[in-house]
Amino acid sequence: MEPIKSFSLSKEYLESLREGIDNQKIDFIQESLEGANVADIAAILDELNMEEALYVLRLLSAEIAADILIELEEDSLLRVIREMEPSELAAFIEHMDSDDAVDILILMSFKEREEVISYLTEKEKSANILDLLRYDEDSAGGLMAKEFIKANQNWNVVQTIEEIRRQAERVEKIFSIYVVDNKQHLLGRVSLKKIILAASDTKIMDIYEPDIVSVPTHADGEEVAEIMRKYDLESIPVVNAKNRLVGRITVDDVLDLIREQSEEDIQAMTGISADVEESDSIFKISKARLPWLLIGVIGGLMGAQIIGFFEEGLSKYIALASFIPLVAATGGNVGIQSSSLVVQTLASKSVFDDTPWQRFIKGVSIALVNGVVLGIFVFLVVHFVYGFESIFGVTVGLAMFCVVLLASFMGTVTPLVLDKFGINPAIASGPFITTANDLLGLAVYFGVAMALLKL
Amino acid sequence: MEPIKSFSLSKEYLESLREGIDNQKIDFIQESLEGANVADIAAILDELNMEEALYVLRLLSAEIAADILIELEEDSLLRVIREMEPSELAAFIEHMDSDDAVDILILMSFKEREEVISYLTEKEKSANILDLLRYDEDSAGGLMAKEFIKANQNWNVVQTIEEIRRQAERVEKIFSIYVVDNKQHLLGRVSLKKIILAASDTKIMDIYEPDIVSVPTHADGEEVAEIMRKYDLESIPVVNAKNRLVGRITVDDVLDLIREQSEEDIQAMTGISADVEESDSIFKISKARLPWLLIGVIGGLMGAQIIGFFEEGLSKYIALASFIPLVAATGGNVGIQSSSLVVQTLASKSVFDDTPWQRFIKGVSIALVNGVVLGIFVFLVVHFVYGFESIFGVTVGLAMFCVVLLASFMGTVTPLVLDKFGINPAIASGPFITTANDLLGLAVYFGVAMALLKL
Structure with missing residues (x-):
């Protein structure tokens, strides 16, 4: 055998x-x-x-x-x-x-x-x-468990150990024991370490740690994850509107949540609509990918319309066509960079963040710097290296400058607006917005060209 | 006052x-x-x-x-x-x-x-x-702390509590007590809960949990994070090559690591070179963003060379210019989708993953499905909606098909190759590779057009 x-x-x-x-x-x-x-x-x-x-x-x-x-x-x-x-x-x-x-x-x-x-x-x-x-699945209430151990502040260590014994079967992992008053209001926590080291008749009220961090049931899951990361917590108590202890969230659930959300963000950015993995079937993956590709294709077809609109000018100045990819790619890159910075800030909101107005000013300043540098660089290459006449160099350079400014603006504003409406702002770096930016960029490019080259 | x-x-x-x-x-x-x-x-x-x-x-x-x-x-x-x-x-x-x-x-x-x-x-x-x-900063050895509590399997509960008392000052957070033999080989763990509930003379060897998960000092930090997430661990013991217990990693350090790495991935994908935040100075942000924008611009300028090379054909068939953004955008979108799926799989490697060969076959199949769907869609719109002659519709549709196939291939292979060389594969979704794909796509588009339209 x-x-x-x-x-x-x-x-x-x-x-x-x-x-x-x-x-x-x-x-x-x-x-x-x-x-x-x-x-x-x-x-x-x-x-x-x-x-x-x-x-x-x-x-x-x-x-x-x-x-x-x-x-x-x-x-x-x-x-x-x-x-x-x-x-x-x-x-x-x-x-x-x-x-x-x-x-x-x-x-x-x-x-x-x-x-x-x-x-x-x-x-x-x-x-x-x-x-x-x-509770909503992604709120603190939806993440918390009802299995945890609490001790009344008036108990002593022996009574608390008795409670642990009673609940041992039901509560698998004990990190902290939460301390409450007679009305179940959360007062603080005491660690198992302290319980082990304290004398049996020590009152819980004499050894517990007040000033602990808790979250309300309606807190957003992402917020809870950020709080637990910031304060290095393995578990966090959840309280209701009356500050009564109603549950606890453990870090293992938060780790799963973080992983899911970072996958969701990347999928939003890359335009994969369902929750797919490489190991899924060919049909499932194609189905998840095609809708966003189609949006991109429809955008591209609309771009063809825009360019077709300028066809007369284009036929007079055929070199204009050569710089279409340059303008489109730069607009896309600038837009994604701007939006991803904003998304990153939104993910870890802080009271010291710039106000929307300060952000706007800063965004415009950065766009001006980048736009001027890239515009001049492009002018120099087009005129001196590629040997086009200077007015054409100025046209492409100026179009670049305008596109950088516009894409920065869209890249900064779009995620802020999406966030305001409760939509995942990472979508702003995704194919839909990027395609819209491409079309705007094309229109600007040809607009500038028509004006400067008098076509 | x-x-x-x-x-x-x-x-x-x-x-x-x-x-x-x-x-x-x-x-x-x-x-x-x-x-x-x-x-x-x-x-x-x-x-x-x-x-x-x-x-x-x-x-x-x-x-x-x-x-x-x-x-x-x-x-x-x-x-x-x-x-x-x-x-x-x-x-x-x-x-x-x-x-x-x-x-x-x-x-x-x-x-x-x-x-x-x-x-x-x-x-x-x-x-x-x-x-x-x-140890390397991002390895298990670089993440672990030397502050943890271990008990010899021959100790009883009282001796273990004595050890906890001795170390209490030095070790702030105690989740588990690791159990070792006389030669410091890791045998298992015992939870504080069990220590509290056991009788004083219980031997540790009778209550400890064997079969626990540990990591070697050289394990990659990302791998440690995935193991802790998968097995719901608050702390994990680290062992050396002889299975001797040398440290422990706590989940708070892993949370910081996960956050850093997901920020790094997004920055690699969006082409922001240094570790910047929206709150940094205008100069610092511009400096972090400009290098990648410049790469995109240089790519765009090279694209202009490629198109310039086909200028004669283009001037005969000016409508070709209109579909440049379509081809470029689709290539970019397909490439990013493919690479992000591969990157996601690489982040959570499993023994049940497809072999490279299976992946390749699958990637090609998905590309064929997407390429056929998009190619036919584009042909239909170009020919029937936009009213171009059918040979031109076929040209754009076939070019689409080729670009989808090529971009899928590049998007799948590039992250695998980068990973082999120990480079963060998320870069494959970033501006450098995307720009390279754009150029390839342009060359394919004009190549197909020259052949089919006999320009």
Whole structure:
């Protein structure tokens, strides 16, 4: 008999697991997955099809399977939960933290969700889940979990340790114990380290740290991430409008959020409409990419119209055509640079940021510097190196200057406007805006040329 | 007398602090900063000039000042440490974790660094710092701190708590206690929660968790971040080549790293050469942006040469000029989309990724789909909507098809090649490569046109 292949994150193990599933080698599957990290098992299940993944999940304990479900990629997760009976899913959800349960339930229809929740046996858990479902997914309320440990300021260390013991099963990770008064108002935190080192009869009120950072339930997820980064926090308490402690957010959820958002930003900038990965199917990737490419193509076709409009002038001065790519590319580059700087500032807002007016002045000043330098450079090359007559050099140089100014203006203003309307400002560096800028640049270029060259 | 303005992260407080500094109101400064979070104080000092910031730092306790120094932005930090005597800086560094001390020392010349270290009174600290300075800044060794708590597997809970007490002063944050054997080999971890709940005479070997994730000192920082995100870790142990525990990395350092790297990626994509922010001076921003704009301009000027080369054909068929922006923009968009997908995959490498050959086949297939769709669309518009003769429609459509194929190829291959040579692959979506793609696209367009239109 061949020896049991132990678990590893490899194509070989994946193959042997598939074989095990085909031949229903239950022992092999259970033994090889024993002790493996749930995130690794999830990475393996992501590679299996729905039946295979479900088969493996059902061979594992509900506790382990619950942890794996949380770690699955969204499309594998969707495939699997669609196949499960509400009662089966509920059995897994019993073992999840409330925030993870909500992340899964949010993917289902209202009706399915209600059904799953009706199967939950723990009343506290279903109440917690229903509470969390009220919040916007990307807000602090949507990110927080109801599983955390709090201590009344009047307790002593022994009472607090008793509370930790009571909750130990329910709360997997304890970083800090939050301290509240009799009305559940958040007062501060005390670290486990302090609890361990303090004498048993020490009152919590004598050792807790006041002046801690908390966030309201409605805070934006990105803001929470920035606060946790800035203040080096592993977890942050969430309070309601009355400053009552209602949840906590742990840094692992924030790390996932940051990763998702930076992917979203880059996808917005590069014009890929759905959440795709290189490993997705050809059809899915094409479908995600084509819409934005089409927008670019339509922009290009409109550009053809603009140039066609100046065709008479162009035929008199054919060299004008040669500098079309120069003008278009520079407009695009300047616009993207300007907008990405603004987007970066928007991502980490600070009270010391320049006012919109100061920004505007500064943006114009930088555009003037860049525009003058590039305009003169282009004039010099066109006139002296390429040997065109000076009026033509001036035309291209001046067009460059105007395009830099205009693209800077659009690149600065567009993300600010998008942000005002609650739209991801990273879109401003994306194909739609860039295409619009290209068209403006073309119009300016030919406008300047017609005027100066008297065509 | 006017009441003391209490600390807040506001322009008003900043003004009153500046006034306090001018008038040497030491009491006001010390009292208003009392209890404020060090990250917030750092954000205020970032707004002050060097003399003002140094004045405030010197009024605070060395411990608080050390924590503030760590949180300063790099340029403020540089300004301040340049003014300090080595002995003064050493006094601050005494209060820092070894990894934070190294982050500051790394900014100085080798000679200055040695001098500061020579003033350190704690032998262990200077040994730790010298050890950490050996590692590459962006590796696990460069990110780790020497301050962590380890327990021998043979200890019991009481002995472990004694160790925590001994180290409590030195190790601020304790998430886990790492468990080692007599030769300091990493065996696993035990959480503070378990320590609190276990009986005093429980042996560590009976309660620790084996099978934990660790990283070698040479692991890349980005990889460490991805591992901590994937496995939801707040801290990760670092081991040397002999699996001996040598340090730990905490999630707060990883959050900073992730933020820096996503900013770097976006700056590489948008062509901003130095690490600039919107709040920097006009001169600094222009200087960071101009080099890449110039590259784009030079590319554009080379494009003018290419078009000039086809000028005869162009003058016979002036409408060719109209579609230059279309071809250039589509090539750019396709290239950026392809490269950003590859960059995304490279950022989270997985053993289940497609092989280079599979990637190539897939990339070509997607390019074929996109190229055919866009080529036919363009042909239809040019011929039927714009009313050009069919051979011209075919020319533009076929050129589109070729450009999509070529740009996809370049967009897929370039980041892979850059990554092979250890260069940030995000540059592939940046101005340099995009400009090169534009030129190729132009050459293809005119090549196809010359052949089909027999010019």
